[in-house]
Amino acid sequence: MPESIVILTGAGVSAESGLGTFRDAGGIWDQYELEDVATPEGFARNPALVHDFYNTRRENAALARPNAAHEALARLERLLPGRVTLITQNIDGLHERAGSRRLYAMHGRVDRAVCAACAHCWPSPPQLSTQTACPACGQSTCRPDVVWFGEMPYHLDEIEQALRRATQLVVIGTSGTVYPAAGFVEVAGQLGAYTVEINLGRSEASDAFDRVIEGPASEVVPAWVD
Ligand code: BJW
Incomplete structure (x- = not known):
């Protein structure tokens, strides 16, 4: 099966761009x-x-300006054309400004x-x-x-397709408390994807992942990409 990497990001990826998270x-x-x-x-x-x-x-x-984590994810998309799908819960547009193009902003802009x-x-x-x-x-x-609580997130059909194809799911800087995004690790894991969490510390969802990497996104994500 060709490699297909799905990345889900949350507020933690933009924290080092100076934008506040929700639940910290x-x-x-x-x-x-x-x-x-x-x-x-x-x-x-x-x-x-x-x-x-x-x-x-x-x-x-x-x-705000994109930080090294946003930039590394855009670089990964260029390195592996057609193999990287980015899903973000963030509404800030920083992934787009860093150069990511295969991107679904599931909570809008x-x-x-x-x-x-x-x-x-x-x-x-x-x-x-x-x-x-x-x-x-x-x-x-x-x-x-x-997208507010009780409303339907965007691009769920495309996201489901991407999760079905995923050989690897990497979840960065999200507390794993808001659905449906919080359920992606279970979906992808059950379908056989290798699952990785990158977060400042352990999250509520950490136990569901195959691998957990702790540290600030601006350091850990470039190291993981390069
Ligand atoms: C770092 C870092 C650094 C810090 N480096 N890491 C029971 C079961 C299932 C569902 C429900 C349920 N009860 C209610 C629901 C539904 C509800 C829900 O999930 N509620 C929960 C609270 C229980 N969900 C919904 O209503 C959603 N819609 C829906 O479900 O539709 C029906 C449906 C049915 C079937 C299928 C599909 C759909 C809509 C949710 C909308 C969320 N909206 C918000 C606000 C709008 C956008 C905005 O204003 O920005 O979206 S809420 C807020 O939370 C925002 C975020 O996108 C979202 C997630 O937050 P995130 O990104 O995880 O941030 P934090 O702060 O929680 O975590 C930050 C993390 O970063 C931490 O872990 C830090 O450690 C880490 N960190 N610095 C790395 N430097």
């Missing part, structure tokens, strides 16, 4: 209630709060907006608000194009 001490969920800012119900209750939250994160993402009325999707202005009009239908029902 002092992380995003220590500052905000996730029910308020990352659910459709929270957005319905207080859209201004949710817009503020994502406007700040959009600005932080735009100011903070630099895109979507209209809740007509589903039109377009590059977000720096500040979205309850006044922003959809360029297609004119309604002021815009939201960031990200």
Whole structure:
């Protein structure tokens, strides 16, 4: 079977670019209630709060730079054409900016907006608000194009295909607590893939992996790639 490497990344891969993780001490969920800012119900209750939250994160993402881990993963894709698929839970766009192209952003992109009325999707202005009009239908029902709890992640069919083909699954910088991504190690492992976790420390999912490499992504990922 030809080698097919699937990589899943989470917030930890962007931590050394200065973007906060969610569940580490002092992380995003220590500052905000996730029910308020990352659910459709929270957005319905207080859209201004949710817009503020994502406007700040959009600005932080735009100011951030890809780090050595993002760059190494883009290099791996160029070294093994057609054999590397990157799945990210991150909305920050740093993998794309590092040069990754075979990429599925399963939780969306903070630099895109979507209209809740007509589903039109377009590059977000720096500040979205309850006044922003959809360029297609004119309604002021815009939201960031990200996936909240209770919503269906993007590209699940393509991701399932990639997991079925995978000979190796490498999971980098994610706590393994949010589904369906948290279940990918079981799916790929049951289908015979060799599974590797790269994380600062052990995660809730570590026991499910064939190999666990502990350390900062910006050091461990380039060492694993090269
Ligand atoms: C480093 C590092 C360094 C730090 N180097 N490492 C029970 C069973 C199954 C499912 C459910 C269930 N109950 C509820 C559900 C569904 C729910 C869910 O999973 N809930 C759980 C909390 C239990 N999931 C959903 O609702 C999803 N949709 C869904 O399931 O649809 C139905 C469906 C059915 C069947 C098939 C498929 C689908 C949608 C989930 C949407 C998540 N959205 C968020 C926010 C939106 C985007 C945004 O604002 O950014 O996505 S939540 C947040 O968590 C964000 C992240 O992408 C996601 C994962 O976080 P991540 O990346 O793992 O970050 P952290 O902070 O948790 O971890 C960071 C890690 O990095 C740590 O381990 C550190 O150690 C490490 N680290 N520095 C290396 N330098």
